[in-house]
Amino acid sequence: MRSATKRLTLCAVLAALALALSYLESSFPPLVLPLPGAKLGLANIVTVYALYALGAPYALALVLVRVLLGAMFAGNASALLYSLLGGAAALGVMILLKRSKRLSVYGVSVGGAAAHNCGQVAAAMLTLGNAAPLAYLPALLVVSLFTGAFSGFIAALLFRRLPPDGL
Amino acid sequence: MVTSMNRSPKLKLNRWDALVAAVVLALSLALGAAFWTPTAARSGGLTVVVSVDGVEVDRAALPDYSRGSPHVYEGGGYAVTVQAHDGVVDVTESTCPNHDCQRTPPIKRAGQSIVCLPARVVVALENAYGSDAGFDAIAG
Numbered sequence: 270m271r272s273a274t275k276r277l278t279l280c281a282v283l284a285a286l287a288l289a290l291s292y293l294e295s296s297f298p299p300l301v302l303p304l305p306g307a308k309l310g311l312a313n314i315v316t317v318y319a320l321y322a323l324g325a326p327y328a329l330a331l332v333l334v335r336v337l338l339g340a341m342f343a344g345n346a347s348a349l350l351y352s353l354l355g356g357a358a359a360l361g362v363m364i365l366l367k368r369s370k371r372l373s374v375y376g377v378s379v380g381g382a383a384a385h386n387c388g389q390v391a392a393a394m395l396t397l398g399n400a401a402p403l404a405y406l407p408a409l410l411v412v413s414l415f416t417g418a419f420s421g422f423i424a425a426l427l428f429r430r431l432p433p434d435g436l
Numbered sequence: 437m438v439t440s441m442n443r444s445p446k447l448k449l450n451r452w453d454a455l456v457a458a459v460v461l462a463l464s465l466a467l468g469a470a471f472w473t474p475t476a477a478r479s480g481g482l483t484v485v486v487s488v489d490g491v492e493v494d495r496a497a498l499p500d501y502s503r504g505s506p507h508v509y510e511g512g513g514y515a516v517t518v519q520a521h522d523g524v525v526d527v528t529e530s531t532c533p534n535h536d537c538q539r540t541p542p543i544k545r546a547g548q549s550i551v552c553l554p555a556r557v558v559v560a561l562e563n564a565y566g567s568d569a570g571f572d573a574i575a576g
Binding site: 321347366367369371372373374375376377379380383393396397398399401402403404405406407408410411413414418425428429432433 | 444445446447448449450452453455456457460461463464465467468471487489490512549551553554556558560
């Protein structure tokens with residue numbers, strides 16, 4: 270994909286898709302009780318795809334657009350910090366893991382899911398001014414193994430159907 | 437803009453992916469051991485400590501707190517009702533959006549807590565040694 274216009278267009282389409290998936294997922298009940306916030310992370314599938322298809326700068330732009338517009342559409346400014354820290358941590362770790370040519374999309378996705386939960390717990394600690402949310406992290410990390418593998422599975426399917434080199 | 441990048445990800449699970457999963461699991465177990473280690477030997481003389489938005493608003497011995505139950509705390513535009521009975525503390529009602537704090541099991545040991553993120557309410561149990569034992573669950 271050589272054209273900057275094509276990249277920008279794909280980035281916009283992926284941002285819209287990520288936003289729609291985030292909105293859809295917000296209506297799902299928590300995966301594990303009593304672990305609120307433990308979600309499949311459907312939008313992360315799009316981030317993984319963007320990271321490989323468009324590169325880190327576009328993936329970062331996509332995450333920022335999704336987080337900002339998501340908070341705006343939901344009318345929930347307090348959720349902005351959670352989404353921002355979670356999304357930034359996930360993308361940062363996935364960029365690092367992607368540099369290792371040995372990892373598949375599954376490993377990158379699991380690392381991103383775990384980092385996302387770490388970022389959200391950090392946001393909760395900042396919001397509450399209390400270390401209590403840290404106790405949430407062990408269970409969330411276990412959940413991230415499954416949600417990350419699920420995202421990796423869907424992303425792998427997507428890459429087979431829509432290989433980035435073919436766009 | 438043309439950038440060079442790895443645009444052909446590996447699509448099959450391999451042992452390096454398993455290593456990432458193992459690191460995440462190890463981190464989880466280490467944190468779990470640090471926070472969820474039972475503290476039965478220290479469970480005498482419990483004190484209920486409630487904070488809203490990072491500010492401590494209530495502190496009472498568990499028997500005294502039980503006699504004054506239920507207690508209602510407001511934060512973030514929501515109200516959280518906390519009740520103590522039979523040696524446990526429980527969130528029995530909340531006007532927060534998802535009521536996860538209500539679904540959190542009652543707490544009964546020092547170091548455990550129930551957190552309602554939308555209301556920014558933290559209900560914790562402490563003893564004479566403080567709350568170094570860890571926390572139970574976070575809810576929103």
